[in-house]
Amino acid sequence: MSQYRAPLTEMLFVMNDVAGLADVSSLPGFEDASPDTVAAILEEAGKFASGVLDPLNVVGDREGARLRDDGGVATPPGFKDAYRQFCELGWNGLAKDPEYGGQGMPQLVAAAIDEMWNSANMAFELCPMLTGGAIEAIEMNGSDELKQRYLPKMVSGEWTGTMNLTEPQAGSDLAAVRTKAVPQPDGSYKIYGNKIFITYGDHDYTDNIVHLVLARTPDAPPGVKGISLFVVPKFVVGADGRPGAANDVRCVSLEHKLGIHASPTAVLAFGDGGGAVGHLVGRENNGLEYMFVMMNQARFGVGMQGVGVGERAYQRAAAYARERVQGRVAGEKGTSGIIGHPDVRRMLMSMRACTEASRALGYVTAAALDHAHRHPDEAVRAKKRAFAELMIPIVKGWSTETAQRTASLGVQVHGGMGYIEETGAAQYYRDARIAPIYEGTNGIQALDLANRKLRGDSGAAMQALEGEIAQFLAAETDATFVGPLRRGLDVLAEARARMLAHDPVSANAVATPFLRLAASVVSGWLLAVQAREAAARLANGSGDPAMLKARIAVARFYLSDILPQSLALASVVAAGKGELMSEAVLPLG
Amino acid sequence: MSQYRAPLTEMLFVMNDVAGLADVSSLPGFEDASPDTVAAILEEAGKFASGVLDPLNVVGDREGARLRDDGGVATPPGFKDAYRQFCELGWNGLAKDPEYGGQGMPQLVAAAIDEMWNSANMAFELCPMLTGGAIEAIEMNGSDELKQRYLPKMVSGEWTGTMNLTEPQAGSDLAAVRTKAVPQPDGSYKIYGNKIFITYGDHDYTDNIVHLVLARTPDAPPGVKGISLFVVPKFVVGADGRPGAANDVRCVSLEHKLGIHASPTAVLAFGDGGGAVGHLVGRENNGLEYMFVMMNQARFGVGMQGVGVGERAYQRAAAYARERVQGRVAGEKGTSGIIGHPDVRRMLMSMRACTEASRALGYVTAAALDHAHRHPDEAVRAKKRAFAELMIPIVKGWSTETAQRTASLGVQVHGGMGYIEETGAAQYYRDARIAPIYEGTNGIQALDLANRKLRGDSGAAMQALEGEIAQFLAAETDATFVGPLRRGLDVLAEARARMLAHDPVSANAVATPFLRLAASVVSGWLLAVQAREAAARLANGSGDPAMLKARIAVARFYLSDILPQSLALASVVAAGKGELMSEAVLPLG
Numbered sequence A, B: 001m002s003q004y005r006a007p008l009t010e011m012l013f014v015m016n017d018v019a020g021l022a023d024v025s026s027l028p029g030f031e032d033a034s035p036d037t038v039a040a041i042l043e044e045a046g047k048f049a050s051g052v053l054d055p056l057n058v059v060g061d062r063e064g065a066r067l068r069d070d071g072g073v074a075t076p077p078g079f080k081d082a083y084r085q086f087c088e089l090g091w092n093g094l095a096k097d098p099e100y101g102g103q104g105m106p107q108l109v110a111a112a113i114d115e116m117w118n119s120a121n122m123a124f125e126l127c128p129m130l131t132g133g134a135i136e137a138i139e140m141n142g143s144d145e146l147k148q149r150y151l152p153k154m155v156s157g158e159w160t161g162t163m164n165l166t167e168p169q170a171g172s173d174l175a176a177v178r179t180k181a182v183p184q185p186d187g188s189y190k191i192y193g194n195k196i197f198i199t200y201g202d203h204d205y206t207d208n209i210v211h212l213v214l215a216r217t218p219d220a221p222p223g224v225k226g227i228s229l230f231v232v233p234k235f236v237v238g239a240d241g242r243p244g245a246a247n248d249v250r251c252v253s254l255e256h257k258l259g260i261h262a263s264p265t266a267v268l269a270f271g272d273g274g275g276a277v278g279h280l281v282g283r284e285n286n287g288l289e290y291m292f293v294m295m296n297q298a299r300f301g302v303g304m305q306g307v308g309v310g311e312r313a314y315q316r317a318a319a320y321a322r323e324r325v326q327g328r329v330a331g332e333k334g335t336s337g338i339i340g341h342p343d344v345r346r347m348l349m350s351m352r353a354c355t356e357a358s359r360a361l362g363y364v365t366a367a368a369l370d371h372a373h374r375h376p377d378e379a380v381r382a383k384k385r386a387f388a389e390l391m392i393p394i395v396k397g398w399s400t401e402t403a404q405r406t407a408s409l410g411v412q413v414h415g416g417m418g419y420i421e422e423t424g425a426a427q428y429y430r431d432a433r434i435a436p437i438y439e440g441t442n443g444i445q446a447l448d449l450a451n452r453k454l455r456g457d458s459g460a461a462m463q464a465l466e467g468e469i470a471q472f473l474a475a476e477t478d479a480t481f482v483g484p485l486r487r488g489l490d491v492l493a494e495a496r497a498r499m500l501a502h503d504p505v506s507a508n509a510v511a512t513p514f515l516r517l518a519a520s521v522v523s524g525w526l527l528a529v530q531a532r533e534a535a536a537r538l539a540n541g542s543g544d545p546a547m548l549k550a551r552i553a554v555a556r557f558y559l560s561d562i563l564p565q566s567l568a569l570a571s572v573v574a575a576g577k578g579e580l581m582s583e584a585v586l587p588l589g
Helices: A008-018 A021-025 A035-063 A079-088 A107-141 A144-156 A287-323 A342-374 A378-413 A415-419 A425-432 A442-457 A460-475 A479-501 A504-509 A511-540 A545-567 A570-575 B008-018 B021-025 B035-063 B079-088 B107-141 B144-156 B287-323 B342-374 B378-413 B415-419 B425-432 B442-457 B460-475 B479-501 B504-509 B511-540 B545-567 B570-575
Strands: A160-164 A180-183 A189-199 A209-215 A228-233 A235-237 A243-246 A249-254 A265-270 A276-281 A325-328 A335-337 B160-164 B180-183 B189-199 B209-215 B228-233 B235-237 B243-246 B249-254 B265-270 B276-281 B325-328 B335-337
Touching: A008 A021, A008 A035, A008 A107, A008 A342, A008 A511, A008 A545, A021 A035, A021 A342, A035 A079, A035 A107, A035 A425, A079 A107, A107 A144, A107 A160, A107 A189, A107 A209, A107 A228, A107 A276, A107 A287, A107 A342, A107 A425, A144 A228, A160 A189, A160 A287, A189 A209, A189 A228, A209 A276, A209 A287, A228 A235, A228 A287, A287 A335, A287 A342, A287 A378, A287 A425, A342 A378, A342 A511, A342 A545, A342 B442, A342 B504, A342 B511, A378 A415, A378 A425, A378 A442, A378 A460, A378 A511, A415 A425, A442 A460, A442 A479, A442 A504, A442 A511, A442 B342, A460 A479, A460 A511, A479 A511, A479 A545, A479 A570, A504 A511, A504 B342, A511 A545, A511 A570, A511 B342, A545 B545, A545 B570, A570 B545, B008 B021, B008 B035, B008 B107, B008 B342, B008 B511, B008 B545, B021 B035, B021 B342, B035 B079, B035 B107, B035 B425, B079 B107, B107 B144, B107 B160, B107 B189, B107 B209, B107 B228, B107 B276, B107 B287, B107 B342, B107 B425, B144 B228, B160 B189, B160 B287, B189 B209, B189 B228, B209 B276, B209 B287, B228 B235, B228 B287, B287 B335, B287 B342, B287 B378, B287 B425, B342 B378, B342 B511, B342 B545, B378 B415, B378 B425, B378 B442, B378 B460, B378 B511, B415 B425, B442 B460, B442 B479, B442 B504, B442 B511, B460 B479, B460 B511, B479 B511, B479 B545, B479 B570, B504 B511, B511 B545, B511 B570
Parallel strands: A160 A209, B160 B209
Antiparallel strands: A180 A189, A189 A265, A189 A276, A209 A228, A228 A276, A235 A243, A249 A265, A325 A335, B180 B189, B189 B265, B189 B276, B209 B228, B228 B276, B235 B243, B249 B265, B325 B335
């Protein structure tokens, strides 16, 4: 059995040399996040991930979360205690506001550490991830009273948070939300309705759960403009700030899922017994806007799940390929591990290249979020915000799609053993499969990129990004990078122009190929940056030479072996809808 | 819940118009396989698949095969009875030799019907598939006595067959087989050793199981040249031809697998109690050669699993996409099924195009096998044999790889519901994952294509295939097909030349990309043939216009949207090993 080891030197290299940790540390409020401090924090996180979370991953998968006879939810053995330790060590509040007890670390640091939690135990990580989204929604839009009552407990992890969007008839389409919220004389609301797919909708980690619930008030306009956001605690919080009477919310059932078994996915019934007490967040009918704030955070988080599970699948496959002896390796005497076989090496390199590409995408986006929040210059903030918003559907869509492929290759490297559950490779394949689906399917990410992000600003943010790539190319001399990347940039610029020229249906019809194409070019650029910085370090003798050489090799492999397939999508993007909408091709009925 | 419906008109169209059923029917011995008879057989098979096998698929997944306390294996409820019906209706002997009670139908017909079994219930189909391989090994190489004793019972399905190759240290590398076979004075052998991953290695369908076992005699040379093949029945067959005393073979455990739960995957211990009675097949030390005969058959069969599971995943996803209403569809009033959304249509079209491509590959290969066995002209037989042997790794490698992607898209079309096991889409995703692994991993298929099939005849068979594509292009006038296919043919010819020029390590390093590239071009050709024939039928008014138009649309989609990505692998194939073997890139230790 391979144990997870956080790739600390690789992570820190990308944080420092690609994502610009020093610049992030110099932002107001991040003075404590010096590169040395961050390295120490990562090392501690790595220990917790390897020592506590990783060993529980298999148990979580086998036992799963279960609905108890009394209606509560039992999490798998060891999870509750791990959560307690997680909170005691302060991990829950790592990047949260010090005003509510957080440690105020940058998103960049949180992203790297979230990657570790996800590598070690994706089902566990969902709980703090969702709590983080709920914190953000209350923090940005809630009243002072809501903030004071809920945030300190949620930042410490004493209470967890959930996002209640989906209903049976309202998944990707939130306009169809039917849950009702009826105003009460005391200013609160009574909530009635059923929500499905609620991650950690019930569990036994904590003595309260804070549900963020989308619902409609009686006079609300139809569609997305009539949705409001409510805080609905599992136990009503008294004047003393402590959980009191049980609220009228009940976990009706848990889903039987393909993976992430340790994460309870609940069907919640609100208001069956007279109405659940809820408190409005912000103003009525603005719920969707608020929800999108936490959604963006969650989408980024799901992208980091892709990075984490991809890294873990790679580690396990590489360890197996080193141990497993089978057949002679060309040019070697006798037998050696299958890692010597070229075809196995190709699989491992693909896994590694895609994981490193999505890591770079994720960290650079996290750093941009930090600048967007903290930079003293509003112009810089706006520029970084536009970049981050452009990148979030790419991070979510591409990192999760490649992670699924990486997890599948991980199974393949194991051969027949990969298909046996005890080996562990299959769990990543099952767990990873959710990431392209939740927090907005990857199809929704592609539409977000094509419409709100690209057409929404007439391509300005994408052009700015292309400009950065062009700037890199102007200064880079290594032909192995310049050639493929220049071609990639040209193809991307052409595809962007095509997308802007397309009619809306055509833009939607090729949104997914466009996301793949754009993500691959941006990934190629970031890996080329990684290679340039690695070469510079090799030249001046700073850093582990083997680690640095491997980074250059990964970048080369990505640009030569992976990028070309995505660039081939240019003709698909250019063609637009073609015959896709024709009933003759695919009947609607 | 969507029920499987055999796509009879589509299947028959491909059999008749692409694979040349009429030509197959005119081969000696296939007089009964007239197109009309075949259509009637397919219709009956479709009923059995939909009515009996498909409803058991979910049960099989949920209950799985289990090791009973008494050591026997219990298959899931309903499977034993389904197997009995399957045999009573004669399906087991469909394409088997009439001399042993079979119906002597062509491989082409068997391929189409196997596709149905696999669509309906892949775990069930494995049993007749393995029996078929064992029949072939005995039929081609066994003594008359072995044939008379075993084949009639195996053709009827009264006894099933297994293939015992793998041992813990001998998977892809059969040179490492250690199981021993010690000659006895009566001409039999005693077998000692452990075999793993034995599909249907034990079960309760029948009162005997015929194991085909690879083992070494005491004086055998090392490596693959010292492997012999033995028949080892579960119950020793007496002079009366009936199963007698239990042989010394024991099912030690069943694997806990990612999918195909209804198929018992056994660890078998031979000879723990003094030695299992075995009978040599053919001559000593020729076992690997014999095994490759049945292996080829099994590899083709696994390719058809890819077609079958892909078709089923498509049907379920399309049915869901028609029912599920979510969001407004551009250009439509109100709401309609998500099948109206361009991004969902792209997913469905991809699923369909890849499934139809692999169906065409499979059927054409099956027809070639029929010609290779039966054509009166030895030159034609040789040509068809070379084509079929070239195609088998492509059918296995490509159809299973695309099926896995298709099954994954099937999950994605379902959104969050796809991740819930009860929906059924996830089962295909899990079941399909084995196909790229067993009967030779897809990496092994790629090496087989690159080495034995391509370099083995200096590219002659591939060039002959390219010649057929060129011939098609010379006569075709529709530019939407000619353009992409001509480019594909040029790229393939160049890649083939590169493969032949590569050093062996380079050829192995890019064998997988080469297989993808070659498979995609050949698929594109066959779909273009399909489109040409469909257009001809539309022009002369024979056949269902909607079905025919859809075939043309699928071919166009494949050539415009799917083929280009595979062609982009040309540069990867051309580059060869590059830095892939460097320790700096990927350390061995």
